Amino acid sequence: MAKTRELLKQIKDGADFATLAKANSSCPSAQKGGDLGFFSRGRMVPAFEKAAFELKVGQVSDIVETQFGYHIIKLTDRKDAVVKTFEQAKDDIIKMLAQKKQGELVKEYIDSLKAKANIAYL
Incomplete structure (x- = not known):
């Protein structure tokens, strides 16, 4: 201190x-x-x-x-918050939802592989 x-x-x-x-x-x-x-x-x-x-x-x-x-914080600049219209945000929303769905599908696939696998720890 x-x-x-x-x-x-x-x-x-x-x-x-x-x-x-x-x-x-x-x-x-x-x-x-x-x-x-x-x-x-x-x-x-x-x-x-x-x-x-x-x-x-x-x-x-x-x-x-x-x-x-x-x-210790020094504020050097500030930007006002920007609210996007739906049209401006649409591509970002689609990309985010696609990534989320892809993550869910990958998890489901990995879980299904684990369920089918015969794994033994020695």
């Missing part, structure tokens, strides 16, 4: 967030300077999400504790 406090102080004093993230973060996003990209509500753990969505562009959060550790 002391290290996280020191990093937050450095950021608030003008240090580059991305440089500090690359050097100090254990998150896979560290390689990208801590950039998580855009994410919508429901994608992150509650404490992290709450802190992130309360920020304005350019703001840095206080220290956020989650089950994964301590986090």
Whole structure:
């Protein structure tokens, strides 16, 4: 926690967030300077999400504790949610339903193979 406090102080004093993230973060996003990209509500753990969505562009959060550790969040950009029309979403819906059905069929096939197989553990 002391290290996280020191990093937050450095950021608030003008240090580059991305440089500090690359050097100090254990998150896979560290390689990208801590950039998580855009994410919508429901994608992150509650404490992290709450802190992130309360920020304005350019703001840095206080220290956020989650089950994964301590986090400092900097909001660099925000996109408004986009609601697609059915026509815009139709191809994505078809693809998603086809993938779901394919997964179900593969599972059924594997289950049928297991039921027919004579498997002995030695």
